[in-house]
Amino acid sequence: MKRHKSLLLRQLGETEMWMQHNKVTNLKLACEQVDGVLIKPGETFSFNKLVGNATRRKGYVKGMRLSNGQAKPGIGGGICQLANLLHWMVLHSPLTVTQRSNHSFDPFPDNGRVLPWGVGCSIVYNYVDFQFRNDTDQTFQLRVGVGERYLEGEILAERSTSSSYRVFARGERFLRAGTEYFRRNEIWRTVIDRRTGAAIGEELLKENVALVKYMPTGVDVIDVDLRQYPPAS
Structure with missing residues (x-):
């Protein structure tokens, strides 16, 4: 149905690269729990249930975790990259996303970004999950x-499906409310008939608005009413 890959080591703002290297160890452990899993008709996939709590006892090490928009070391940090990968692939399939939370902050400038901003997942065991x-x-x-x-x-699917999917962003913009900056976009999906290649449907998946934790440069910024985007606490 869909194949994708994401770069393991990518410089993100001022984060220290050792956390990125440790993330690779954590991703290997998490992938062992997910690889080969079957999702039968009527079944629900739960990232937290399958991967479990990323603890030191299981071999997880300190990687990059996002807390209040800041990158900080934490045991199991970085496994949300696996949830991001799964979410992107699921969006290109007939599977139904039932639970997904994204980060309320945009912590880093786009540096080598491949996927649209706003399609990532936040994972916190045992109450912020990704399910489909x-x-x-x-x-x-x-x-x-x-x-x-x-x-x-x-x-992978047992047999070919009648539709394929294209996921993309619209309305990408940066907003300034007082002294703070916000980022906004919309994530859309087009359904395509595999036989003819024609678009047969389109749907809005998500509208994203997040506080920006860096100074936007090289982009147009729109001033908005501070009452619409109150200062972050």
């Missing part, structure tokens, strides 16, 4: 793994 359900009549399988440079994944 199989509402179709066939079984799907997840394959994920850590390569030399990339986190790699694919979703």
